[in-house]
Amino acid sequence: MKRSIYLRSVVIYIGVVLISLILSFWIMNVFYIDTIRERLQEDITEVGRQTITLYENSNYTDPVEFIANIPTFNYNLIIYDESGKALNPNDNGQWGTSNDQIKKVLNGGVVRVNDRSVSPPSQLNVGLPFQDNESRYALFIRPDLSFEENTIKRVMLTTLLLVLIIGSSIFVILMRYVVRPIQHLTEATKKVAVGDFTVRINSERHDEIGDLSRSFDHMAHDLSHLEEMRQEFVANVSHEIQSPLTSIGGYARVLQDNMLEEVERKKYLSIIQKETERLSKLSENLLKMTTLDADDPIFHLRSYSIDEQLREVIVSLEAMWAEKGIEVEVDLKEVQIEADYDQLSQVWINLLSNSIRYTDSNGVISIQMIDKVEEVIVEVRDTGSGIPEEDQAYVFDRFYKADKARSGNGGSGLGLAIVQRIVHLHQGNILLESKVGIGTTITITLPKLKKREET
Ligand SMILES: Nc1ncnc2c1ncn2[C@@H]1O[C@H](COP(=O)(O)OP(=O)(O)OP(=O)(O)O)[C@@H](O)[C@H]1O
Ligand SMILES: [Mg+2]
Incomplete structure (x- = not known):
């Protein structure tokens, strides 16, 4: 994995550098070269004009001799006589000057060649007319670009190579810094996989x-x-x-x-x-x-009357509360609810069993209902032993039994955990109030219509 990240990154790096270089050269070419060529041609024209002035003011009578004796720096010059013949044809480089152009200059016109549409782009030839006592001439002048061009190309190539070599080396070193934490993560993942x-x-x-x-x-x-x-x-x-x-x-x-x-x-x-x-x-x-x-517990939703259900549960547990001489008071309203019938039965059974189990003989259990617009509130109150304050936060935990001394009561501490889970699954609320020696009240609020799970 390590090698492939290195390799891939370096290849991507080189690719990115190359593409950016090519793109920037292309953009440079499109937007700047024309301006540069035009500026250059103006300079060339000026040099040509000055050369001609120099010649006219000199004592030379032969322009070819004059040109051979003056420094021309990085410019190439060629002179045509009236018949269109090159007077100094030994000049290096291909001029590619057409007869028409020569003729035009001999007739006193100025020719500027600057055609980038041909491949390779034309040289920046400038043709200027001049004359002395004897005859008319056409002077063509152009910069000797070969030297500059080669230097520019070499600089460009060296820069490119340097960018690639230095860049890639730094990149590889930096990648190590990126890859190391990934290696740490891999090690750690392996440890977790074996249970650490x-x-x-x-x-x-x-x-x-x-x-x-x-x-x-x-x-x-x-x-x-x-x-x-x-x-x-x-x-x-x-x-x-x-x-x-x-x-x-x-x-x-x-x-x-x-x-x-x-x-x-x-x-x-x-x-x-x-x-x-x-x-x-x-x-x-x-x-x-x-x-x-389960992640997605199965619901068997149906609409039914919750007061009926409560009555049924109370009756089914009658043997238990009657045996202990407990009095059960009910204040029920007729309320329809959409819920899982069996699950809610379990809630009422668990709550009532608790009240019966933790209430002494002759106690009172009262079940009350409050009917709200969108929800129904069921309150189960007993006059039992109550739950110590320090235990109240934990009674909904699995296997938690508040009264250790009474754990012989037979419970396993799962009842309220199940109640809470079912109430939450129905998007309801559960509230516990309790005082030792006075009793316990559990209040459950349920929406009448089960809200659909938002996904
Ligand atoms: N009405 C109540 N009065 C007094 N104590 C209660 C009452 N309801 C619950 N408790 C306390 O909370 C603890 C947890 O109740 P829960 O119903 O979860 O378990 P359990 O009744 O002990 O066992 P299970 O319900 O699984 O048979 C109980 O052990 C009890 O100490
Ligand atoms: Mg219980």
Whole structure:
């Protein structure tokens, strides 16, 4: 992977440099070369004119001789006589001057050749007429570009090579700086894959790789939290299974004693039965919890009357509350709700079972309803033992039992967790108020129409 990132980046770098160079030369060519050529041609014309003036003011009688004796620097000059014959044809370079042009100059005109549409672009020839006592001449002058052109090309090529070599080297070194954190991330990912959730990158970079590293740390943190939760869950479940099994085992052993009286035998058998029911309830609750925990729990939405449902639940639990001599007061309104019937039944059963379980004989449980425009509020109040303030924040946690001393009550601490999950899945709210020795009130607010999940 490392090699390919290096290679790719360098290739991309070289490509980008080349493309930008080509593009900039092309743009230069299109926008500037014409101006430069025009300026150059003006200079050439001026040089030609001055040369002619010099000749006219000199003592020379032969222009060819004059030209041979004056410094012409980087200009090439050629002179044609009246017949159109070149007087100094040994000049280097191809002039490509046409007879028409020569004739035009001999007739006193000025010729400027500057054609970029031909390939290669024409030389910047300028033809100027002049005459002495004897005859007329045509002087053609042009810059000797070959030297400059070669130098420019060499400078350009050297620059290009230098940009590529120095640039690529710096680039490769810098890429190392970019690639190293990616290697760290790869190492860390491998560790997480084998179950080590303690790895952290702790990047202090403020770029995309820094963001990626922080996301990674975040993920590793969440994973380790999840792992803790998983271990805690397994520990809780085994504990919840262990205690009833221990007591079942213990009583079964006692029951093997043939000398046991019938009353005692019945008592022990009923304890075994209770513990078995507790185990069965636990497994049922665990299953419910898992179903509700699914990413997209299945809802069987239907519209029904919630007061009817509450009445049914109260009646179904009558054996329990009547046995304890608890009085149940109801104040119900007729309200239709769209919800999952079975899930909400579970909510009421769990809440009422709690109130019955944690309320002493002759207590009072009251169930009230408030009908609002878009929601319905159900309040379950009891005169039970109440929940200590320090426990109130945790009673909705899984396996949390507030009253440790009373944990012999048979609960597994899943009831309120399930209630909360179902209420939240229905986009409702749950509120707990409780005072030790006075009682507990749980208030549930539910929308009458289940809001569709926004995706
Ligand atoms: N109405 C109540 N009055 C007093 N304490 C309560 C009441 N409801 C809940 N609690 C406390 O909150 C704890 C958690 O309740 P939850 O219903 O989740 O578990 P549980 O009743 O112990 O077990 P489960 O419901 O799974 O059989 C209970 O152990 C109890 O201590
Ligand atoms: Mg409960």
